[in-house]
Amino acid sequence: MVDQPYSTVLQQREAATMGMFVFLGTEIMLFGGMFAVALGLRLTHPREFVDSSMQLHVWIGAINTAVLLTSSAAVALAVHAVRARQFRATSVLFVIAAVLGVVFLGIKAFEYATEYREGLLLPPVGVQRLFMDLYLVSTGLHALHVTVGAGLLAAVAAFAPQRATLVENTGLFWHLVDAIWVFLYPVLYLAR
Amino acid sequence: MTDVPINKRADPNDIRDRGLSETPEERASYLRAGHTLRSWFLTTDHKRIALLYLVSVTFFFFVGGIAAALIRIDLLTPEGDLLSNEGYNRAFTLHGVIMVWFFLIPSIPNTFGNFLIPLMIGAKDLAFPRLNLLSWYIYVIGGLCTLFVLVAGGVDTGWTFYTPLSSMFAHGQVVMAATAVFIVGFSSILTGLNFIVTIHKLRCPGMTWGRLPLFVWSHYATSLILVLATPVLSITLALIAAERLFGVGVFDPKLGGDPLLYQHLFWFYSHPAVYIMVLPGLGVVSELVTAAARKRVFGYWFVAGSSLAIAAVGFLVWGHHMFVAGQSMYASAVFSFLSLVVAVPSAVKVYNWTATLYKGQIAIDPPFLFAASFIGLFVFGGLTGLVLAMLAVDMHVHDTYFVIAHFHYIMVGGTVSAYFGALHFWWPKMFGRTYPMVWGRIMALLIYLGFNLTFFPQFILGYLGMPRRYHVYPPEWQVWNVLSSTGASILGIAYLLPFVYLLWSLRYGPPASANPWGAAGLEWTVPSPPPKENFVETPVVDYPAYNYPMEMEEGARG
Numbered sequence A: 001m002v003d004q005p006y007s008t009v010l011q012q013r014e015a016a017t018m019g020m021f022v023f024l025g026t027e028i029m030l031f032g033g034m035f036a037v038a039l040g041l042r043l044t045h046p047r048e049f050v051d052s053s054m055q056l057h058v059w060i061g062a063i064n065t066a067v068l069l070t071s072s073a074a075v076a077l078a079v080h081a082v083r084a085r086q087f088r089a090t091s092v093l094f095v096i097a098a099v100l101g102v103v104f105l106g107i108k109a110f111e112y113a114t115e116y117r118e119g120l121l122l123p124p125v126g127v128q129r130l131f132m133d134l135y136l137v138s139t140g141l142h143a144l145h146v147t148v149g150a151g152l153l154a155a156v157a158a159f160a161p162q163r164a165t166l167v168e169n170t171g172l173f174w175h176l177v178d179a180i181w182v183f184l185y186p187v188l189y190l191a192r
Numbered sequence B: 001m002t003d004v005p006i007n008k009r010a011d012p013n014d015i016r017d018r019g020l021s022e023t024p025e026e027r028a029s030y031l032r033a034g035h036t037l038r039s040w041f042l043t044t045d046h047k048r049i050a051l052l053y054l055v056s057v058t059f060f061f062f063v064g065g066i067a068a069a070l071i072r073i074d075l076l077t078p079e080g081d082l083l084s085n086e087g088y089n090r091a092f093t094l095h096g097v098i099m100v101w102f103f104l105i106p107s108i109p110n111t112f113g114n115f116l117i118p119l120m121i122g123a124k125d126l127a128f129p130r131l132n133l134l135s136w137y138i139y140v141i142g143g144l145c146t147l148f149v150l151v152a153g154g155v156d157t158g159w160t161f162y163t164p165l166s167s168m169f170a171h172g173q174v175v176m177a178a179t180a181v182f183i184v185g186f187s188s189i190l191t192g193l194n195f196i197v198t199i200h201k202l203r204c205p206g207m208t209w210g211r212l213p214l215f216v217w218s219h220y221a222t223s224l225i226l227v228l229a230t231p232v233l234s235i236t237l238a239l240i241a242a243e244r245l246f247g248v249g250v251f252d253p254k255l256g257g258d259p260l261l262y263q264h265l266f267w268f269y270s271h272p273a274v275y276i277m278v279l280p281g282l283g284v285v286s287e288l289v290t291a292a293a294r295k296r297v298f299g300y301w302f303v304a305g306s307s308l309a310i311a312a313v314g315f316l317v318w319g320h321h322m323f324v325a326g327q328s329m330y331a332s333a334v335f336s337f338l339s340l341v342v343a344v345p346s347a348v349k350v351y352n353w354t355a356t357l358y359k360g361q362i363a364i365d366p367p368f369l370f371a372a373s374f375i376g377l378f379v380f381g382g383l384t385g386l387v388l389a390m391l392a393v394d395m396h397v398h399d400t401y402f403v404i405a406h407f408h409y410i411m412v413g414g415t416v417s418a419y420f421g422a423l424h425f426w427w428p429k430m431f432g433r434t435y436p437m438v439w440g441r442i443m444a445l446l447i448y449l450g451f452n453l454t455f456f457p458q459f460i461l462g463y464l465g466m467p468r469r470y471h472v473y474p475p476e477w478q479v480w481n482v483l484s485s486t487g488a489s490i491l492g493i494a495y496l497l498p499f500v501y502l503l504w505s506l507r508y509g510p511p512a513s514a515n516p517w518g519a520a521g522l523e524w525t526v527p528s529p530p531p532k533e534n535f536v537e538t539p540v541v542d543y544p545a546y547n548y549p550m551e552m553e554e555g556a557r558g
């Protein structure tokens, strides 16, 4: 059970969890760069930034926020389940969370399509174009994380729902993906 | 050399027999644990991965060195006769990109850090051995992308990829070069993550934070920067690529974007990256100095804490690269002040090394010579950094050869000296063989002389006003450029020397004992070269770091 450089299971678990937290730190810095760009643009063009933000579909974003928060709740329950050694429940909850992740992606794709039809997604010039570019890059990067996260959740649910540390760390990653959206949503949709 | 005929198999029981091609220690070591290519390319042993890095990093050092040689040959004359303008731009860009991301950043951490951190803290391996191997493969993929850029015509933006040049005007492989740096960044992040967790979780019983070798402390500080700064570079480069490929306009003034925003993001990473490059070198020198003086380090907590202070303050000084870029003068004043502040912990280290050497019984071995040249060149590079941090002076020397000379004193005079110092100090540990001391001393001296001859004239050139990245210059500056190129050829020869005597030592060098320098530290308690599992029994530490016998001073003073 204990792998090469470790002497106890506890030590190995602590190391894995710490590794995940450090990794989450790098993720925060990655999106931090993105948020810094958003702040810079907002400070240079406060009016146009707000005008562009007003055109986004705030309710679609709200629904998506609810979807991700629900999936995070499922992940939190799964972590409780694995600690109580209820591996079936862990598996089911992870699958629910992964499905909600896919639902999020579906709604996001629908939103992009709507914006494209309305001619909103790629306006020809000016700060509005800049705002939409920022919106596309940041939500796209986030969607990439949702895709990876949902894949991980599904894989753990299928193959290793009894490995408590793995379940916890996958859960941590999912919570971070969720938390990033919780910041992206107000910055892009609500800061008006 | 040796009077034993090489083809005669010598007495395998006599470890001192110089004709022996394999010692008992070697037979039991990590070097002989598997002979297949597979056993090297799929290894998870931190020591073997360190050697994989040693080879690949050295390869890129010479690719970057060839680019430097082209630059120095072209600068011999005031006209641009060897390279076209375009070719010259491509030469210095590749020199910068390769030296920064494919040599300096991984050089000491990924070779010596990888090899030594587990040995120094009494661990069997890094916390995530497979991640460590993955990190090397990512490095190699990034390196292949760079070689592709090289073959496909190169880039001409300079290693800094400044917008709007890189995003709107440059032709050449900007996207591919950015991709290469983006990829290699993940290698850095994974290594940093691995080191942090290893140092936290895998210290052997009794190895408290206060007993860690200073090499480990400086790698801990380096890892924090690797993990926190590199992602910002990743997103910045991704934005550049997105701008070139899809017209995303974050840095495009036509859309209301801001080219200067790029400089903020880039230097938010790249100034801390300077400390990624130099902190491991500072750690190496702490080890070399204490081993040469055979004394406990003076002010352990100050040296350890200064590494963390450098890492922290290093995040707050990026604006000193933008004094002439139209930055608010109040911001400039603050950045100028903080840039002076960040010099304090570096100075603390130098004072403590000096105090450690004071009244020590110094052995003038190659590692000490490298450490001494590091200290001298690092102090000079650091002091000229203070000159550049002054707002008024920077107006005069910004983007001139003064800056080039300044950072080469830190990066080449400092880090590369430390790299070779580490190589000479731990070579017997890594390979179980000693090399001829006299050649090590000659190399150290040649590097010191060649280095100063190359880069000191560049301070003068910069002060006279020669801008960086130009290859056509007024004839009155030729003498300084010729001096610099002469020094560079000495430096080039010096860098090639270890290839001869270190490789020679692999087969014909006398076997090294477990502790050839009489140094303190757990890595010297295991055989040279170490066995695959590092420690047969987990060590227990009940003594302080640098447990050298206390100095005789007390008695002598009475």
Ligand SMILES: [Cu+2]
Binding pocket: B270, B271, B274, B317, B318, B320, B321
């Ligand atoms: Cu700087």
